Amino acid sequence: MTDTNIKFSLFNELADKEHEQVVICSDPESGLKAIIAIHNTTLGPALGGTRMWNYESEAAAMKDVLRLSRGMTYKSAISGLNLGGGKAVIIGDAQKEKTEVLFRAFGRFVDGLGGRYITAEDVGMTEKEMEWIYSETKYVTGIPKELGGSGNPSPVTAYGVYMGMKACVKKAYGSDSLEGKRIALQGAGNVASHFARHAAKEGAKLFISDIYEDKAKSLAEEVGGELVAPEDIYGLDVDIFNPCALGGVINDETLDQFKCDIIAGGANNVLDQEDKHGQMLLDKGIIYAPDYVINAGGVINIASELEGYNQERALQNAGNIYNTITDILTYSEEQGIPAHQASNTLAEKRIEAVGKIQNKYSSNAEISGRLGSVYKRFVD
Template sequence: MESTTLEKETATELSGDFPLFDKLKNYEHEQVVVCSEPSMGLKAIIAVHDTTLGPALGGVRMWPYNNEQEAIRDVLRLSRGMTYKAAISGLNLGGGKAVIIGDPRKEKNEALFRAFGRYVDSLGGRYITAEDVGTDVQAMEWVRMETKYVTGLPKAIGGSGDPSPVTAYGVYKGMKACAKKAYGSDSLEGKRISIQGAGHVSSYLAEFLEKEGAELIICDIYEDKVNDLADKVGAEVVDPDDIYGLDVDIFSPCALGGIINDDTMDQFNCDIIAGAANNVLDEEEKHGQMLLDKGILYAPDYVINAGGLINVASELEGYNEERAQGQAEKIYDTILDILNYSEENDTPTFTASNILAEKRMSDVGKIHNIYTSQSNFTGHIGDLYKHANL
């Protein structure tokens, strides 16, 4: 096995012409690890963005990226988003993410994920992995065979299981908060809602919305998945290319990121954008402002989809489903706070959420400057000097 670690300190010593180091500088990452095991087909990248609040926790995504640059861009943006997601959710965790380049429908296997687990273990707890797009509970079991730094494990062995239901519940509550702001009522009954994607989270979200009486329209690149979900919730199916221009009340992106961009912006014909996908703004500042100018209410993705992180993070303290669900419930109030701040300060919602998240990181970061003896003190005063490096 071979790995290469690219740290922030090293970046300043190398040429600024290399795009990766420009990204590290702009996003302020602490560390990027490139993992390779050709015999097992493993090509992975682990990105640790910020550990101010605690160890970096974030899922591992498996996807057939078109090229390595696309994978690097994705993991850097996703890991940064995890930092802000943990901060705004009140969790004592930092932000990290991993991507595995490959087709999860064809290349997912035990050897590959155990090899990935070895690389996670080599970071000594700086990064804790979990399930994400293209991976599942079985994959986390394989990772667990090689490292303890993994969450989202099966309930049968004390884990929280699939985080998708809690993620979907958080998106559902956040969507209702958006409706409250936009329409004066948080009821979604009779609302036309388009959902991009028919994966695990989309499926649970569609069930919540169908039970409330929403009119659903869905799409996915996999026909079998979208047709199965449509039959289950009575939804209309449309071609993936047509999803952006539909006349709907709410558009819910629940697939991959970057879909709010120069090509799609003029197509949107909705009041609200609120979904489970990460990094849906292709360029945060540019496209966030454009949504504000168009009068479209946007729920920052890393806030509204934080239910999954809340769920797997609760494993670290001993999983309690009721507690995780209760924490996800608070996404409703968090979204309302952000929307109100955005309106009061005439600023895009993503800016409002970033400001609130950064304030918590700054405040808690100052606490870490206070010296403590950690947990080494046994009651003997000599132990203080032994462990204080005096």
């Protein structure tokens, strides 16, 4: 394939997903190879975490960041936030390649966007890396509390997943109690661990897997769960499957294995092919909580940080995911469409409505002033 074909393939991909901007970040001295994708800024600055992952190819990294950033647009819109959608990926092994100089280099790229993109913590990242990025730019969230941030957003994300799952359980069984429910938990990271504690406390039976067996074993021992091999997690006879690791896990190969009534979890982009696999879940009678809705606790937490952080308020707002999921499932049923389509439609309606309001203003500066006024952290 020629360079010309690659270029046109990339631009076709951008046009298909309607992205505004993609930034390739290269700093040979530090070893930084990163991509920042800004999907839509109609509702406000593009916000989304930075993920560090050892992608099998640069194309795989590009595919991931484009999907993730688009999901952030819909996540903020459906959650009622004045934020747009963006995401970043750093190509590298999070277990071996983290250095201060690398993350400071990345911070300079973020700063160069002048606030169009605000970054945060994601897979493979910790508060320490956020602190290094913060050394170079103010457009970063999830920094340690002692620096004025909200710290790790995982507890709030996990609480939102927990509440969204309860809404699904209410729809499926008539009661939202997780007591006695059998839950397959794919992943044992921060969000998965906090979720597992909520679910176990309510009396759920957890089956836990992770590509790092020691993490899964430790979590299973803590919450009284059962350790499961990663390849066996899809076919378990359970009530609920909770994907809480990476995306694309609902696909042609796994769909025939599921024996659950509900899929609701913290991972992003779990539908490998959104329309195809969303429809297949509907056809199989599996209740699906759209991923970007149920895991919106993280962005809700960050929005709270931008306005002056209060964890109690952040948790309360994340608890409203219960009502949002209920509304989406109701709309899905009324319209006879998959849940992800119902959610997309509701999110798009809000973006369109705000876009029409913006067109009434005579200058972008006036619009930016309205949208930016709530972000106290970025006011000089």
